[in-house]
Amino acid sequence: MLTPLAAAILWPATADAAPLPFGSTHSELGQLAVSLGLVLVTTATTYVFARARIRATEREAELRGTIAQLQSRLDRSEALLSAEPQIIATFGHGEELEVTGALPTTTGVPGGRRALGFGAWLGPEEAARVEQLVDTLRERGEGFDTSVPTRRGGYVALDGRAVGGRAVVRIRSLEGERLTIAELEARQHATQAQLAGLKALLDGVPQPAWMRDAEGKLSWVNAAYVRSVEAVDADAAVAAGMELFDTTVREKAGAAAATGGGVFRYKTPAIAAGERHVFDIHEIRQGSGRAGLAVDVTDLEDMRTDLSRRVASHRKTLDELTTGVAIFRSDGRLAFHNHAFRQLWRLDSMFLQQEPTDSAILDRLRAEEALPEPSNYREWKAQLQEAYRSVEPREHWWHLPDSRTMRVVQTPNPEGGVTYLFDDVSERIDLESRYNAMIRVQRETLDNLRDGVAVFGSDGRLRLYNPVFAQMWKLPATELSASPHARRIFSLCRVLHQPPEPWEMLTTAVTAMQESRLPVSGRIERADGASIDIASVPMPDGATIVTFSDVSAGVAMERALKDRNEALEAADRLKNAFVKHVSYELRSPLTNIIGFTELLADPSTGPLTTRQREYAGHILESSASLYTIINDILDLATIDAGAMELELSRVDVRSAVQSAVEGVRGRLAGAGLTLEISIPAGAGSFVADENRVRQVLFNLLSNAIGFSPEGGKVSLVVGRNNDCMTFTVSDNGPGIPAEVIEKVFDRFESHTEGSRHRGVGLGLSIVRSFVELHGGKVWIDPSQGQGTRITCTLPLDAGAARLAAE
Structure with a gap:
């Protein structure tokens, strides 16, 4: 096929051509046209083949790109398949098989x-099922x-x-939700x-x-139910709602x-x-x-009815006997008794x-002193109740406190329980029973x-x-059974104790x-x-x-x-020595x-x-608090060692109280407390160690302040009588429980519950030690919930009191 350009060039050489210009002849022009046409044809042919080659090259490049894309997609697919743990089996034509x-x-x-x-x-059943699926595929x-287990x-x-055209089987391990679903499916199959x-x-x-x-309608019945309601089948009985029992039940x-x-249980x-x-209906809630x-x-009820008639007849006969009869059921309760038993x-x-149970009857008879008096009543009663687990009758002889002798026979009942038969045989064996009872006792x-x-x-x-x-x-039983002499018995005993005395x-x-x-004794x-x-x-x-x-x-x-007491005393001595030594060693660096x-604080x-x-x-x-604690410990150690000496002098009561109050005035102001002091006009003075008296009052006031609520009140009342001075410190705090009062004066006992007070528990111990050292006494009035009141008395002349104590 010629291109348009070639067609245009060749077109003038066709028939019916127009006259030639410039006077040229047709033959010359024709030759020229043929030459030009050949040139044009050759050129066009070359052009066509060049275009075809270019198109082939472009198609080849396009195919190569497509192949590269397919290869990339194939590589990605293989990577994805390799990323997940799995086994892929491919069944080809015939026996061809690939497993990866x-x-x-x-x-x-x-x-x-x-x-x-x-x-x-796999298990046998699962393996057979999977093989069948693979064969069908x-x-x-x-x-x-x-999924299979x-x-x-x-x-x-x-x-x-x-x-x-190939069969592909893929095997994967289940995890996460898919594993849970598989387990649930397996459990569902098992439940079904x-x-x-x-x-x-x-x-x-x-x-x-x-x-x-949920609405109470029948959803399923068994074959026995179908037979009972005379239905065609279970589905018909459920569809028709054929009930076996009435509405009330x-x-x-x-x-x-x-x-x-x-x-629900109902007969x-x-x-x-x-x-x-x-x-006998048993019905339970299910979901x-x-x-x-x-x-x-039905048969059981008929038998019970017949048995009831027989029992009634037998009871009427037993009620006419002079022998006491009591029949107990398997649970031990009284089922029947005749008139003779009651009398x-x-x-x-x-x-x-x-x-009542046989145990209750025995206990009541024992309380009324109508039973024998064994040395071990519980064991005796337990032996009687063994008849409930026996198959043979048992016979007992009871010698009662009222001098009667009772023959008791226990007969196990076939249906369970025990029948007691009581015969009074007192007249026949009265003397023998008394003798046997004495021997047994x-x-x-x-x-x-x-x-x-x-x-x-x-x-x-x-x-x-x-x-x-x-x-x-x-001692061997063979020796004792021969009634040996005392010398023989004691010679055998000497094996364990040789001295003859x-x-x-x-x-x-x-x-x-x-x-x-004469009676003798020893160890x-x-x-x-x-x-x-x-x-x-x-x-x-x-x-x-x-x-x-x-x-x-x-x-x-x-x-x-x-041994323990000696160890405790040694430990106490060691503790006191240790505390004293450590306290002395702490005082110097603390000073x-x-x-x-x-x-440093001095400007x-x-x-x-x-x-x-x-x-x-x-x-x-x-440091001051620690110094006070160390001094207290040293004072207690000195008192324990018996080395504490009182520096006795004439102590003015008002001056001692004022000095103690000055020491706690800052704490009173900080806690917002009010201090009331009551000193009688004739308080005067007395003989004591003034420093120790001030320390006692200071500790008592400190203790009251520590246990008083904010805005509370602390009072100090001083009294004087013929032979002693009395100091009473009270607060309106939570009080001290009665069970704790005996411990508050012990060392290192600090009961701070419900208060702001914090301490090592030496204050009241120091108070008691100093007061007793003066020959006085200290005590706490129990008033839990209404505050605490501590009273101490000091003799008017501590020197005379100490001499009297010594």
């Missing part, structure tokens, strides 16, 4: 082709998406798809299986069972579920399969609905009508004593002993003549460390009782208490601290900033 990827070893899934051996890492192209307890997801099994079980039981929804069950208990008759039956089961107890024990009819008394007892006859031979005696001295003393006490026998220390107290008591009939009491525990406790601090030393002066003031205050 791997899962963590914790999943239990092997890598490579072994991953398709599902039986190696390969044969029919049906995809699947499921592994043998190691984890979960994996299996996804199968048909892609490009359990529910199906439970429903199948209920369908097989002969008792009607049902389930109701259903309303009661609904009320029981609504009250919160959720459990009622109903028509089931056209016949009257008695059902928003209820589930119930009805047990047919025999003189029991009140109202009491017996309350169906004697034996039981000896056997239950904590001390070893041996009774020797007038001939010196062993007549009676208790087990404690044999155990204490490790106590045994010779006991032998003499046992074998001496009646007129010369021996055995070789095994035991301490035994021995004593002998002569009896009027010529026998001798020898007792052996093991007092090892008491002796050991006594020794331990003595230096106070001196240098006062020197002549140099100017200080406001904060520095404030810090110096705090140091002085703290």
Whole structure:
């Protein structure tokens, strides 16, 4: 095909051409035109091939770009597939199989082709199901998406798809929400299986069972229920709402579920399969609905009715007997008693009508002294009640306090419980019963004593002993059963205690003549460390009782208490010595601290900033408090050592009180407290250590200030009588509990609850020590909640009081 330009050039050479210009001939022009046409054709052809080559080059570049893009997308796809732990299996045509990827070893899934051996890492059922899904995918192209549990307890997801004529199976490990969903699905399947099994079980039981929804309507019934209401099937019974029980019973069950208990049990008759039956209904709340089961107890009720008639007949017969009869149920309560039983024990009819237990009846009879008097009543009663667990009758002989003898037979009942039969046989065995009772009491008394007892006859031979005696001295039963002489017994005892003195003393006490026998006593220390107290008591009939009491525990406790007391005294001495030494060692550096601090605070030393002066003031205050504490400790240590000497002089009462008040005036102002002082006109003076008196008053006022509320009141009342001065300090603080009053004067006891007071607990201890050193007394009046009042008395002449005390 020619280009337009070539067509335009060649067009004049065609037929019907116009005349040639310039007088040229047609042949020349024709040749020229042919030459020009060939040139033009060649040029056009070259142009066409050049354009085609250019287009091919552009198409090749475009294809290369597309291939690069596809390769990039393929690389990204492979990177994405490799980023997630998974196994991809591709089934091609025929037997072609490609497996790539791997899962963590914790999943239990092997890598490579072994991953398709599902039986190696899945359970049998799950492996069979997965293999079936893979076969269906390969044969029919049906995809699947499921999750399965592994043998190691984890979960994996299996996804199968048909892609490009190939079957692709992808295995991934589940995590996060997908794992939770898989576990929930597995739990749901298990729950559904359990529910199906439970429903199948209920369908097989002969008792009607049902389930109701939140509105109380039937939602499911079992086969027995269908038979009872004579329905076609379970669905028909539910759809028709065929009820087995009447409305009243259903309303009661609904009320029981609504009250919160959720459990309903009721026995009622109903028509089931056209016949009257008695059902024991059990219904419980289940979620928003209820589930119930009805047990047919018709035969049981018939048997109970027949049994009731028989029991009534038997009771009428038993009521005519002279033997006392009491029948107790399995729970121990009285089910029946005849007239003879009530008359025999003189029991009140109202009491017996309350169906008391046999234990309650025995306790009442014991309180009325109508029972035997065993040495151990609890053990005796427990032995009686063992009949409830026995299968054989038991016979007892009771010797009562009113001289009656009772033959008691306990017969276990087949349905549970015990029947008691009481026969009064007093006239027949009165004398024998008294003798046996005395022997049993004697034996039981000896056997239950904590001390070893041996009774020797007038001939010196062993007549009676208790087990404690044999155990204490490790005596063989074969020796004791032969009634050996006292010398033989005591020679065996010498194995544990060799010295002969106590045994010779006991032998003499046992074998001496009646007129010369005297009680003896003593204590021996055995070789095994035991301490035994021995004593002998002569009896009027010529026998001798020898007792052996093991007092090892008491002796050991006594020794331990003595050792502990000595250790405490030593520790107290060590503590006092330590406190005294440390206090002396602290006083010197503390004096230096106070001196240098006062020197720093003195303006002549140099100017200080406001904060520095404030810090110096705090140091002085703290040092003064510490100095006071050290002085108190030293004073207490001096008093404990007995080295405190009072500097006695004539003390003016008003001056001493004023000095003590000056010391606490700053604290009074800081706490906003009011101080009331009452000193009688005739207070005068008395003989005492003035410094110690001021210290006592200062500590009492400080204690009252510390326990007084802001804006409160503290009072100091001074009194004088013929032989002493009285100082009473009161506050209106919280008071001191009665149980704490005895401890407040102890050292280092500080009870600061409910107050601003803080201290080491030496103030009141110092008060008591100084007051007692003067020969006076101090006490606290118990008035909890109404403040505290402390009173101390000092003799008018402390010197005379100390001389009288010495």
